[in-house]
Amino acid sequence: MKSNFKEQTVIVTGGTRGIGRGISEEFLKAGAKVVATYQSNKKAAQDFYESNKEYSKCLELRSFDVTQYDEVGQFYQDMEKTHGEFQIMVHCSGIRIDSIVGMMREEDWRKVIDTNLTGTFNMCKFAVQNLMRKKYGRIIVITSPIGRLGFAGQSNYAASKAGQVAFVQSLSKEVASRKITVNCVSPGFIDTDFISGLPEEQKKKYIEMVPLKRFGLPLDVAHPVLFLASAEASYITGANLEVTGGL
Ligand code: NDP
Numbered sequence: 001m002k003s004n005f006k007e008q009t010v011i012v013t014g015g016t017r018g019i020g021r022g023i024s025e026e027f028l029k030a031g032a033k034v035v036a037t038y039q040s041n042k043k044a045a046q047d048f049y050e051s052n053k054e055y056s057k058c059l060e061l062r063s064f065d066v067t068q069y070d071e072v073g074q075f076y077q078d079m080e081k082t083h084g085e086f087q088i089m090v091h092c093s094g095i096r097i098d099s100i101v102g103m104m105r106e107e108d109w110r111k112v113i114d115t116n117l118t119g120t121f122n123m124c125k126f127a128v129q130n131l132m133r134k135k136y137g138r139i140i141v142i143t144s145p146i147g148r149l150g151f152a153g154q155s156n157y158a159a160s161k162a163g164q165v166a167f168v169q170s171l172s173k174e175v176a177s178r179k180i181t182v183n184c185v186s187p188g189f190i191d192t193d194f195i196s197g198l199p200e201e202q203k204k205k206y207i208e209m210v211p212l213k214r215f216g217l218p219l220d221v222a223h224p225v226l227f228l229a230s231a232e233a234s235y236i237t238g239a240n241l242e243v244t245g246g247l
Contacts, residue, residue, distance in 0.1 A: 005230075020036070075126075089124070139183070140229060168184050185224055189247075
């Protein structure tokens, strides 16, 4: 791949931890300026910053809640003031709160849908407003194959992730004429805080399900994200790239 990202600014939500951190770090290595956002885990954000001190001129951290429309709007206003332009937005923040439907608390249904789906609308709405003016842009939303497959105990998560794919497919058609591409990347089991709390027995069972017989690493997801963000991927839009070890 010829692309480097030297003149480009990238927003990565959930960019200080887990998969998002891997994505932020690969963009930094590829020469981009990175604005990595998080919600409230300052310690993880600080650890990430300290480990990437050599890139401190190209790295900025911002915290806000993606479910809050006004906070997201304010973030983009500040972005325009401080960076002027950005070309790429990777929306990686997300949560899961698992329970079977019969036992699921209404607030847990709402929280997951709000964070994963409404958060996607909020981040993408303000991003396209900005990118449409420049007639160029790359949006990548990190979703999950669970949206397609379903999973017992994850109906809220699955619904939010299926919604993200449908949202991206619609948005990609709205902005294609402005040379903005919008795609999804769907990771399988990736070794982050997201799954580290699972019992060892369950982890073993999940690894058995993966044809490549291992959990993925954040880097395994970051590489395809950088490809979709590159100039070389200009004819790919509305796609959902699964990165699952063959799951
Ligand atoms: P992590 O739990 O490691 O990180 C989640 C990130 O999202 C954190 O940076 C967190 O901020 C941020 N975040 C959560 N809620 C909000 C919010 N309301 N506002 C702003 N930021 C928020 O998750 P992963 O890296 O594992 O997952 C990232 C994405 O990948 C998610 O969308 C997930 O659904 C998806 N995915 C993950 C898989 C996996 O196996 N890990 C598999 C398939 C998909 P803070 O640090 O402040 O808490």
